[in-house]
Amino acid sequence: MSDWLKEVEPLTLKGQIAVPYTWWVGETGSRFLISLRDDQKILGVKCSKCGTVYVPPRKNCGRCFVDINEWVDVADEGVIEAYTIVHYSNPVQPVKAPFAYALIKLDGADVGFLHLIKDNLDKLKNGLRVKAKFKAERSGHILDIDSFQLSDAKGGK
Numbered sequence: 001m002s003d004w005l006k007e008v009e010p011l012t013l014k015g016q017i018a019v020p021y022t023w024w025v026g027e028t029g030s031r032f033l034i035s036l037r038d039d040q041k042i043l044g045v046k047c048s049k050c051g052t053v054y055v056p057p058r059k060n061c062g063r064c065f066v067d068i069n070e071w072v073d074v075a076d077e078g079v080i081e082a083y084t085i086v087h088y089s090n091p092v093q094p095v096k097a098p099f100a101y102a103l104i105k106l107d108g109a110d111v112g113f114l115h116l117i118k119d120n121l122d123k124l125k126n127g128l129r130v131k132a133k134f135k136a137e138r139s140g141h142i143l144d145i146d147s148f149q150l151s152d153a154k155g156g157k
């Protein structure tokens, strides 16, 4: 280190850059999102080896490492497996707080589907049934599903 640097206070400044970008979601992601946009239908894929149904769909099975080519319809409703309530808004979050991120096991799927719950946050519990609420205007985005809503605010099935 140069001598003159020993006497200089290291100073940092905060900055911020915006980096807009687009990316191709791939053939699997495209089929999934187009189904949300055009048919308000949630699609999964089923592994031919172990039978696991993944939502959102993926190209390979994470357990068997085989390609997945079988598409299946899953329900637009299911059960809350886990959730967390967000109380503070932040620009990186998809909506303003308060809302909940919830892992939802849709009927017909074997893995949790991460999405949002905006209403009845004080009533959320694992095991409660929820149903997808689609937006009227859809663009081929995961948020074409606006959020999930409690099917029965009193309890599960």
Ligand SMILES: [Zn+2]
Pocket: 047, 048, 049, 050, 051, 052, 061, 062, 063, 064, 065, 066
């Ligand atoms: Zn598998």
